[in-house]
Amino acid sequence: MTRKQSSQRRTTLRAAALIASAAVVVVGVQTGSAGADAQREAGATAVAFTGSQRAAAVQEAQAAAAGTAEAIGLSSQEELVVRDVVKDADGTVHTRYERTYKGLPVLGGDLVVHQKRNNGARSTTKATDARISVPTTTPAVAATTVNRSAVAASDAKAPAASSARKVIWAATGKPALAWETVVTGTQADGTPSELHVITDATSGKQLYSDEAIETGTGNAMYSGQVTLGTSGTGPFTLTDTSRGSHKTYDLNGGTSGTGTLFTNSTDIWGDGTPGNRATAAADAHYGAALTWDFYKNELGRNGIRGDGVGAYSRVHYGNAYVNAFWSDSCFCMTYGDGANNVKPLTSIDVAAHEMSHGLTASTANLRYSRESGGLNEATSDIFGTSVELYANNSSDVGDYLIGEEIDINGTGAPLRYMDKPSKDGKSADYWSKTLANLDVHYSSGPANHFFYLLSEGSGAKSINGVSYNSPTYDGAAVTGIGNVKAYKIWYKALSTYMTSSTTYAGARTATLQAATDLYGAGSAEYNAVAATWAAVNVK
Known part of the structure; x- marks a missing residue:
């Protein structure tokens, strides 16, 4: 099409x-x-x-x-x-x-x-109540030493360390003088790596590490015939001047730079098939526009950073790259072409998921590790789902499934389920002390489950033709308040009350405060938030 x-x-x-x-x-x-x-x-x-x-x-x-x-x-x-x-x-x-x-x-x-x-x-x-103070700001361990150990800690191919910078580490435990090293390279699946490694500047012990390249997956080529913001009168370019001058580029199999801005003699882009290079570009450009409109119209935010500046998109990354990722360093979204280069990962929910990593980085900046990392990933799933529902696109109907169209596992199953996350075989339905040991895509489970329950409630039901049956930790029934109120509460909590180190307990506090601000203490919405956190074992 x-x-x-x-x-x-x-x-x-x-x-x-x-x-x-x-x-x-x-x-x-x-x-x-x-x-x-x-x-x-x-x-x-x-x-x-x-x-x-x-x-x-x-x-x-x-x-x-x-x-x-x-x-x-x-x-x-x-x-x-x-x-x-x-x-x-x-x-x-x-x-x-x-x-x-x-x-x-x-x-x-x-x-x-x-x-x-x-x-x-x-x-x-x-983010911390600890008093910020260290005995000395003179390191006992040299930067060259910590750089070598940081490289050794990376699983990336061809790792290379930046010059370490001296910092105070206060995110965990007692504040300490530390070195921060950024190790770049390529992850096993072809995704770039920007591993931030924190090393104690006195003992040389590694204190923390997290990956700055935030990945996500979804479907492609399901938006149908759509309207895009373009520029020019012939040639035309994929430049959306009404949405922060967002641009979409063709990497043409490359893995660096911006590639070539999509340009065409007519204002027609793609034909609905992966064989036409502009098809993936049209999907990515459309998803970015929807996300911009959702942020502005529903959340009162003018772009990812709130400054009216658009990010940019890059499609056709690498060869048969089965992923998509957001990078703060380029302020851009990047999409692979999927298995056999015929399933570009450029659908509505993927675009919104990736842009929402940028939103999180510009607000709470949730660290991409442990519980805060799970909340980071869940935030992108939450807004990816919300944008898909907001779009009301008949060719890509909104649902609470993540990556339902791409069939990345070859079984027809989605990547993640918000109504019962454990259906993917890896995600957690409820909070437990072991949650921080999971990959952030799976420790996101309880927050995704919370969002579904807060939106739609527990039990068996059909929404937009999809059947769900969401359980609760204690078996108690939960009544939803609707998707709109749920995402407004989550955004309010993210943008004004969460910090870089927020845990699940902190997310409960933040969303309860957000519900108070929006609807009042003791309101039906406030009580629903409290009951829903209990339903995923966060009390």
């Missing part, structure tokens, strides 16, 4: 109107005869900044950072660096900071300051 599009934008966006000065955003608050719950949700929903408004908000917060650090009780050796600013419609501002100690980055020291309007009540959410 032909992918057809126009250089003019054909989709009407529902965006909040903003009136702003250079540094202060002025937003109307819903009033009048609306009910208290409606007013509360409107007040707690994020306002979509333009790029200049966000830049002004960040600049304003940075100018006040020294005073903020003192006000929240940090030592004179510590400084705050603004990373993100989220403003609610009622004027509450959530400012996310990284920390430094004697000029060194504090990994795991991130925090969020929540400030009510008109200098009202202030509260702080911290």
Whole structure:
């Protein structure tokens, strides 16, 4: 089927109107005869900044950072660096900071300051409550030594280490002077590797490692005839100027660089078959546009970073590469062509999954390891599913299955099931102490299960033609509140209350606070969140 599009934008966006000065955003608050719950949700929903408004908000917060650090009780050796600013419609501002100690980055020291309007009540959410202090900032172990050990710790092909940088490690245990080394190479399946290795600068012991290239899989060529944002009048290019100038490139089997921007003499892209190189490009470009619209219209976020800047997509990566991945270093999404180069991994849910890794990196920055890594992967599954449902595309009907079309295992089964994650044979349905030992794609299970139950409830049912039967840990029935409320609660928690080290227990606290902000303490939604976490054994 032909992918057809126009250089003019054909989709009407529902965006909040903003009136702003250079540094202060002025937003109307819903009033009048609306009910208290409606007013509360409107007040707690994020306002979509333009790029200049966000830049002004960040600049304003940075100018006040020294005073903020003192006000929240940090030592004179510590400084705050603004990373993100989220403003609610009622004027509450959530400012996310990284920390430094004697000029060194504090990994795991991130925090969020929540400030009510008109200098009202202030509260702080911290990744760690530990006091940041080390006896010395002079390392006993040389950078060259830790680089060698970091390379040895990597399973990548042709590993190479960057120059180690000196940091304070505060994400686990007592804060310590450490080295951070980035080891690059290629993983066994062809995915690039950017392994971050943290080494104690006093003892030389490895403290932590995580992979910065975040992978995901899904289906391809199931969107049918779609409208894309393009530029030009002949030749045309896959450049979507209405969505942050997102571009889609052809790597043509390469594994580095951007390749070639898709260009065509007509505004027709692909023919619905993998033999036409523009087919995969059309799917990837369409998925990116849907995700952008979902973020803006449903979550009040102007792009992945909230700054109005689009990422870019690369298709036809490598040879028969059966995966897709997000990389913060290029701020881009990359897609392989799948088995035998005939199943490009470029569907709606894959695009949304990958972009949502960028969203997580720009907000909570959940570390891609252990429980926080599972929450990171679950966030991408949650928003990948939510975008697919939001798209309402008759050729790729929304569901709570991950990778249901690609048949990567050759059995016709999905990669993951949100209603009962253990059906894939590897994922966990419920939280347990051993969860942190699982690969992050499988420790995501309880959070995926939570999201399904919060959206749809427990028990047997059919949704959009798919049968589900979701159990609970204690056998108690759970009633869902709908997908829209569920993803709004998750996004609110992610963007304003989760931090880099959030665990499942922390996610429970964050989502309960988000439900309070959106719907009120003791509301039906709040009670549903509490009951649903109990249903996946997080109490």
